[in-house]
Amino acid sequence: MPSRAHAWTLRYLRLCGVALPLLLVLHATRGPTVREPAVSPTADDALHAVDATPARWRGFARRGRQLLRARDIFGKKETERRPRSRRSESRHLPAFETERRGSTVVRADATPENLRLLYAIMAYDRKQHIHLLTMLHSAVSMCEGGLRVTILLYTADSNPYTPKEREELQALCDSCTGRTGGTLALENIAVDAQLKFDATMQHRKEFLRRIDEYDLFVYSEDDVHIELRHIAAYVEASSHLARSEDGHKYVLGWQRLERNGIGLGAEHVMWENGVDNYHGVEVGGRLYATMVNPHAGAWMATRAELKAHHKQCRILHIPKTAGSFTRVRAGGWNLYMNCGRRKVLPVRNFQNFLVHHLPDKNWWQRSECAVAVPDLLAHFRGWNERYARGDRSMVCGRWWIPGDFCRDELQVVPAGERKKRFGIKGSCTVWRNRTSGEETITLPNEKMKRLAAIVQAREDAGSRAAKNLRVVASSGGDGRSISSRRFRGSMLRHGG
């Protein structure tokens, strides 16, 4: 029945004529997408056959613009393909240096722009190797995302890697397929163990020496989980600050969160700043948040930013400081507090500026008023909604203009005084209004305190129990198999 088939075909095509432009419009309003696969030829043909209205061409043009924007997410196109290898330094362990992949890598279309990232990690005593591995797994993801990454892994020379450990790390870096043009190189720099806390500053030398060879710079302690999403969010916000009038008064950074455990609150928590320790600032028509305690054990800068910081305060020189706070300075404090800027995080995508502090222990060891991240995010969503309606009550002012910044009037009561007068420990704050003398207390979070007590009790019980357990040495217990003829275990004997 040819006529009936014909009628059905017509009906089908009419349906497609309605549905496809609708789908296109829906697709176009989804916002920019990174690495969108190209429309397949067959789908494209179908579109041509069905609909040839101007709306369709507008849809295509919009889609094209989106793809172009997606290409721009990681900034400008680079001409140089990859960082040059450096093998001269004697303290670099040459066998451990991996330089990956020749120039045969074919770059897929619509990938990020293969920015070059110099990523320094301080793993002084290597006690957090398990966390370092998590970080390196994400470095592989950065490579797969198209970044050309060089990791400078700083360790103390008192505790070198074994050949087996080196092989393992090298194999991990080599596992990046590089299919979007990314690379992953690892250099181990063994520093003099006598440097102690000064070891955390050593990355500044390499950053300065190689400043023109990379586009992005990250320094991190060996337990902060930095992922590709953090880098992408940073690059986007950084370009917004660079375009904004007062952008040079601020510096972007991350804040740390931890997990309070399955079976406990099962939430992400933060312990370094309570909800009221964040104050809004307005930069270039966007809302950002600045905080009382800017420490995060990690920082990042683009090349342009790092050059500006270095010009402003010689940030890549190693200062003469001693003691444990040197580690905090190296971890970003100098940049956030001593370099003519203040640290901010964008409010609109705050969660992509929160990095996981992998040990998950500070919230219960160092704070009585840890705040649940969902509560903090809800607080910022409220800010966003009010800000969008024209409300500016959460904006605190410009910090560099005396009398303009709301926080100028507020003084944090020192920890010792706070503990003595209010019995409140940890990262919880008490504010004093310099003008009125009035004090505001960030109350300890009762739920977090209870959860912390549970974790503490488990920890204590665990270490008591561990004292009574001896580690049993077993032969051949490395998981390998042996021939059953050589096996003299009880299982086989009993089984006959």
Ligand SMILES: *[C@@H]1O[C@H](CO)[C@@H](O)[C@H](O)[C@H]1NC(C)=O
């Ligand atoms: C500090 O106290 C003064 C005087 O009572 C008041 O006007 C001002 O708003 C207070 N500042 C803040 C930030 O609360």
